Amino acid sequence: MKLEGIYAPVPTPFESGGAGCIDFAAFRENMLKWAGSSLDGLVICGSNGELPFTSESERAFLTSAAKKILSELKSSKKVITGAFQQTTKDTVSCCASASRAGADAVLxxxxxxxxxxxxxxxxxFFMDVADASPIPVVLYNMPANTGVDMSAEAILDLAAHPNIIGVKDTSGNMTKFAYLASASDRPGLDFSVFCGSGNYFLPALSLGAAGGTLAVANLYPESCRKLLDAYRNxxxxxxxxxQRRLLLASDAVTARFGIPGLKAAMDRAGLYGGPSRKPLLPLGKDEALKLEAMLEEADLDSFETWRL
Amino acid sequence: MKLEGIYAPVPTPFESGGAGCIDFAAFRENMLKWAGSSLDGLVICGSNGELPFTSESERAFLTSAAKKILSELKSSKKVITGAFQQTTKDTVSCCASASRAGADAVLxxxxxxxxxxxxxxxxxFFMDVADASPIPVVLYNMPANTGVDMSAEAILDLAAHPNIIGVKDTSGNMTKFAYLASASDRPGLDFSVFCGSGNYFLPALSLGAAGGTLAVANLYPESCRKLLDAYRNxxxxxxxxxQRRLLLASDAVTARFGIPGLKAAMDRAGLYGGPSRKPLLPLGKDEALKLEAMLEEADLDSFETWRL
Amino acid sequence: MKLEGIYAPVPTPFESGGAGCIDFAAFRENMLKWAGSSLDGLVICGSNGELPFTSESERAFLTSAAKKILSELKSSKKVITGAFQQTTKDTVSCCASASRAGADAVLxxxxxxxxxxxxxxxxxFFMDVADASPIPVVLYNMPANTGVDMSAEAILDLAAHPNIIGVKDTSGNMTKFAYLASASDRPGLDFSVFCGSGNYFLPALSLGAAGGTLAVANLYPESCRKLLDAYRNxxxxxxxxxQRRLLLASDAVTARFGIPGLKAAMDRAGLYGGPSRKPLLPLGKDEALKLEAMLEEADLDSFETWRL
Amino acid sequence: MKLEGIYAPVPTPFESGGAGCIDFAAFRENMLKWAGSSLDGLVICGSNGELPFTSESERAFLTSAAKKILSELKSSKKVITGAFQQTTKDTVSCCASASRAGADAVLxxxxxxxxxxxxxxxxxFFMDVADASPIPVVLYNMPANTGVDMSAEAILDLAAHPNIIGVKDTSGNMTKFAYLASASDRPGLDFSVFCGSGNYFLPALSLGAAGGTLAVANLYPESCRKLLDAYRNxxxxxxxxxQRRLLLASDAVTARFGIPGLKAAMDRAGLYGGPSRKPLLPLGKDEALKLEAMLEEADLDSFETWRL
Incomplete structure (x- = not known):
């Protein structure tokens, strides 16, 4: 598998009642829409999928459902599943179940x-899991959430492992990103460097990113595609x-308002957002208004005909 | 329940083979020894108990085993159980099972x-869990591990909740600790402020700490007691x-060498330490030598007659 | 010279008109009052003396004025002068002029x-300056202002230099402070460890601090002395x-409201505070009210009979 | 004045003896070479010019010398002078003397x-100085050195001031940079956003940077120009x-080896680098070898025909 293009890290939909159960019907509805977009792939139970709030079996179930829908539609979109657990053993187990559920890779x-x-x-940890995982591994550097910022050296050491195929870097550090992207072109090295935020997708592309896993691509995949094409042309x-327009939408559904912001924006866009699992709280009124204003100013909805 | 005195956050013992199963016989052996010490209580599955690596049922099982041993020995030592899970719902569930297992409080x-x-x-989150928990809640501020440093204001707002009885602060911020400890003496407020590290137990006592939950107290409870008594006298x-001697031992088994250091020190002291769950790695040779040197320099073993 | 006891890092008084000239008459008035207190020494042009805003000649002039007043009054209080400049050469020059002005040591x-x-x-840098300085050097670790946090190892390596007599540590890190204070008692090592904030003076004393240079001691030296005596007794x-009462006053004139807060508190206490050099701004109205409330709650004024 | 293109923040040359005097002959030699390059401007006494180690008169003298040489050569290159001092008053004074010396703007x-x-x-501070300065002001956000990271909001509020013409941002934060660059295109706003590091010059251009002030442009201005032209074409x-090649050279002379690295690279390139003022130390042997290796790998020297 070659990691390339635009991926959406899809939110995990929960029933509106507040009990926190996964709403599989809503997931199917969303998937059917995304299948009609130009996305190259989807990430199930990544950070935006409330990764730490989901169990191994939930991750497997959502993966399996996503693959089934894509298969019904004869879509070639890829599915990557968030498989991190706190222990090495549980992570290996989660890789195995994601694989059985049909995931193309794990994050x-x-x-x-x-x-x-x-x-x-x-x-x-990464070596142990990559050795054991039946499917390829994508590293995920996300210091804002983890408090750990992997160095370029450490990432590139791991890139030599045959079952580690790429990294999603959400550090926002362009020096690091440049070192990673430079190395990814080394002859014989099969390693993709992915941008982890729509806030700086174009800067990442300018350094040679193979693509991105972008929260904003849940809502604006065609806008992301246009940006990618414009750059490549x-x-x-x-x-x-x-990029400047995308920034507003991306920032609103990530750093500014987080997953509750992303879900509110999905509800606004005719997708199912719904509530998050607690302890995440819904947006306050002022936050919702600011979110709306930022999306309005971004003014990207007209590109997204697949939503209709 | 009133939180007071010296607590040991006990490590979770795993079998030596590497499979990561809890070694209940070793746990019992350790517990029998600690029961003979002057500890006021034990914390099961706190950070030093590899909290994020343990499941709800493991936490409940260890709690139940600890309570049973203490009860057999007619010991009045308290048991607090780490009950944090990533979601509010799972945390509430963990509080309930800890309560059923006999825990006196949750952390x-x-x-x-x-x-x-x-x-x-x-x-x-804390209000929701404290409302639902059958047993009292102790807040746990641990920024080095979580990347989140709760403010004194936020902690003291929560102190008013009748089911929140204290805080274990491991920020090392003495200004914050002083504000917390000052407020804990307000008439009508039933709230204890506990020090979270033996590195600065005496400074915390000087500000009015009600006690401490100290990794080093797994090994040196009588040394901690002597310090407490000396200060109070x-x-x-x-x-x-x-305190200066305790610092060396405490620093060695926390910031310097972490849980693998604590477990190595336990093996050295005639307790069962054993391996940690992966991804934690055993100490390297140089680390083990440095640990030994720090414990030698601390020279506190002679106070710990309960180990024999 | 042996660094010991309670030092006040005195603010540099500027004329009220806003032109930023030093008000030497006000400095003399303040000095005459402090001379009647139990302070062991004064720091001229430390951080609270707006160190980076003062020139070498201003530092020398204030040092000389302070020594003259103390000499007139046959006071044995010590004077330490802030001598840091951006280059090694300018710092050496500043040490020389501070020495000529009569300073007992430089910070x-x-x-x-x-x-x-x-x-x-x-x-x-420290070795070069300590080699060249005619008077002893006190190291000053102040990460909140400098962005640099010196390690205990680095400080203790420098402690061996015969012309480096101590450190003022304002990191607030009690583990570091404990390592420093422990080492300061090594036989043959003539090195004092001073606490740099009244927020945690008692914790520092509990670890063996030789004393403190405390902004709050400009206002409340007798309160600091009572604390020191109480602890030693x-x-x-x-x-x-x-300590809890001191915390409120100390925090108000340091982290909360900075030098403008300290100066406002001095005006309130019958000392001359006056304006700071720009870019520092005077307190806003709400800040002034909060400051007043904190000092009222601290309720330490009655101990400070020297102010009358 | 419109801030646009590629600027070199030139190092301040000191005599090789170690006394720390400015080597004006060397400065002239360097200037004559840079005048033959395609640089749009030079920054005198910026961070790379050892700003905090230079006095107001040194800054003015170097500015005046630079302008004189450019005038002799009928060069239209701009000169911006670092005018920050610790107080508002001294900064205003420094702006005035830079202006008298012929600077086009201050940083x-x-x-x-x-x-x-x-x-x-x-x-x-910025408003006061911009009001008083006879020449335009460029803001300089440099958190790695100052410990202060200005927000996009604060910068854009200041952008409305008629005498504030731009910002050099060296935070490396692409979200911030994107907000700044977006706003700089607002109709009626005359404000340029400059990239402060060659490590991410292309990412900054992709967001609409008007240019950059790049340490690496002291050595590789034509390489920077080629990059700029390639992007714009x-x-x-x-x-x-x-950009990937530039990264190696840029990183070597900034984050990795700092000003001593930049000066060593200048000596290597036939320009005068020489020593830095202490406390900066010369490169160690291993550092010099690593620097050489990085510049070799960058392999950009052949573009720089102006050096001959």
Whole structure:
């Protein structure tokens, strides 16, 4: 499997009653819509899928459902499943069940609660899991959530492992990203570097990113695609203007308002957002108004004809 | 329940083979020894008990085993159980099972993977769980592990809840600790402030801490007791000298070498330490030598007659 | 010179008109009052003296004025002068002029604008200056202002230099402070460890601090003295209660409201505070009210009879 | 004045003896070479010019010398002078003397030693200086050196001031950069957003940067120019490859080895680098070898024909 293009890290839909059960009907509805978009793939139970709030079996079930729908529609979109668990053993188990459920690859955070053993322990963890996983592993550097920022050196050491196929970097550090993306072109190295936020998708592309897993691509995959195409066609001015619009939408559904913001924006866009699992809280009124204003200003909805 | 005195956050013992199963016989052996010490209580499945690596049922089982042993020995030592889970619902469930297993209280981290909603979401989480928990709640501020540092204001707002009886603060911030400890003496407020590290137990006592939950108290409870008594008797010089010795042992089994260090030190002391669950790695040779040197320099073993 | 006891880092008084000239008459008035207190010494042009806003000649002039007043009054109080400049050469020059002005020692920050060469460059800087300075050097670790946090190891390496007599640590890190204070008692090592904030003066004393340089001691030296005496007499309860009251006053004139807060509190206390040099701004109205409330709650004024 | 294109923040050359005197002959030699390059401008006494180590008169003298040489050569290159001093008054004075010396604009850090009053004090500082300065002001956000990271909101509020013409942002935060660059295109707003590091020059261009002030442009201005042209011509692949090569050179002379690295690289390139003022130390042997290896790997020297 080659990691390339635009992926949406899909939110996990929960029933509106507040009991926190997964709403599989809503998931199916969303999937049917996304299947009609130009997305290259979907991430199930990544951070935006409330990864730490989901169990191994929930992850497997959602993966299986997603693959089934894609298969019914003869879609070639890929599915990557968030498989991180706190222990190596549970993570290996989660890779196995994701594989059985049909995932094309797994996405793995580094261990992060106990930070004292640093990159030595993280490297051992990734090697152990990559050795054991039946499907390829994508590393996931997400310091804002984990408090751990993997170095370019550590990531590139792991890139040599035949079952580690890429990294999703959400550090926002362009120096690091540049070192990673440069190395990814080394002859013989099969390793993709993915941008983890729509806030800086174009800067990442300019450094040679193979693509991105972007929360904003749940809502605006065609806008992301236009940006990607504009950049690759050398229409740099157009790309700049698209990135600026994308920034507003992306920032609103990530750093500013988080998953509750993303879900509110999905409800607004005719997808199912619904509530998050607690302890996440719904948006307050002022937050909802600011979110709406940012999406209005981004003014990207007209590109997204697949939503209809 | 009134939180007071010296608690040991006991490590969770795993079988030596590496399969990661809990070694209940070893747990019993350790418990029998600790029961003979002057500890006021034990914390099961706190950070040092590899909290994030243990399941709800493991936590309940260990709690139940601990209570049974203490009851057999007619010991009045308290048992507090780490009950944090990533979702509010799972945390409430864990409080209930800890209660059924006999825990006197639960210890709760704030939510920390998604940080965007800050103290508002944390407050809601703690209120929801405290409302639902059959047993009292102790807040646990541990920024080195969680990346979240609760403010004194937020903690003191929660202190008013009748089912929240205290906080274990491991921030190391003495200004915060002083504000917390000052407030804990307000008439009508039943709230204890506990120090979370033996590195600064005496400084915390000097500000009015009700006690401490100290990793080093797994090994050196009588040393901690002597320090506490010296301070309370006004033997401040003796207390200073004891704190300096305790620092070496405490730092070695926390910030320097973490849980693998604590477990190695337990093996050295005639308790069962054993391996940690992966991704935690055993100490390297140099680390083991440095640990030994720090414990030798601390020279506290002679106070610990209960180990024999 | 042996660094011991309670020092006030005195603010530099500026004329009320806003032109930023030093008000030497006001300085003399303040000095005459402080001379009547139980302070062991004064720091001229430390952080609270707006160190980075003062020139070498201003520092020398204030030092000289302070020594003259103390000499007139046959006071044995010590004077330490802030001598840090951005370059090694200018710092050496400032040490020389402080010495000529009569300073008993100089206080020195580590280099901090260019951080890339870390503790190696800092060590070289301190060694060069200590070699050249005619009077002893006190190290000054102040990470909140400099962004550089010196390690205990680096500080203790420098402690061996015969012309480096102590450290003022304002990191608030009690583990570091404990390592420093422990080492300061090594036989043959003439090195004092001073606490840099009244927020945690008692915790620092409990670890063996030789004293403190405390912004709050400009206003409440007798309260600090009572705390010190209570602690040394083993009246630990009294010490705890005094520390809690001191915390409110200390926090108000440091972290909360900074030098403008300290100066406003001095005006309130019958000393000359006056304006700060810009870019520092005067307190806003709400800040002034909060400051007043904190000082009222601290309720320490009655101890300070020297102010009359 | 419109801030646009590629600027080199030139190092301040000191005599090789170690006394720390400015080597004006060397400065002239360097200037004559840079005048033959395609640089749009030079920054005198910016961070790379050892700003905090230089006096107001040194800054004015270097500015005047630079302008004189450019005038002799009928060069239209601009000169911006670092005018930050610790107080508002000294900064205003420095702006005036830079203006008298012929500077086209001044570059200003925010106040940063006392951080408690935050953006309110910084805004007042910039407004006061911009009101008083005879020449335009460029804001300079450089958190790695100052410990202060100005928000996009604060910067854009200041952008409305008629005498504030741009910002050099060296935070590396692409979300912030995107907000700044987006706003800089608002009709009626005359405000340029400059990238402050060659490590991410292309990402910044992709967001609409007007140019950059790049340490690496002291050595590789034509390489920077080629990158800029490639990007603007839509040759995005070429731009990516150039950025990757530039990264190695840029990183080596900034984050990795700092000003001593930059000066060593200048000596290597036939320009005068020489020593830095202490406390900066020369490169160690291993550092020099690593620097050489990185510059070799970057392999950009052949573009720089102006050096001959």
């Amino acid at each position: 793995l955070l580094p261990p992060h609660y106990f930070k004292g053993q640093g990159e030595r322990a993280a490297a051992r 050398g229409s740099t001015k157009e790309a700049t203007l698209l | 709760l981290l704030p939510p920390h993977y998604f940080k965007g909603q800050g103290e508002r979401a944390a407050a809601r 006004g033997s401040t010089k003796e207390a200073t000298l004891l | 020195l920050l580590p280099p901090h604008y260019f951080k890339g060469q870390g503790e190696r460059a800092a060590a070289r 083993g009246s630990t309860k009294e010490a705890t209660l005094l | 200003l850090l925010p106040p940063h030693y006392f951080k408690g009053q935050g953006e309110r004090a910084a805004a007042r 839509g040759s995005t692949k070429e731009a990516t490859l150039l």
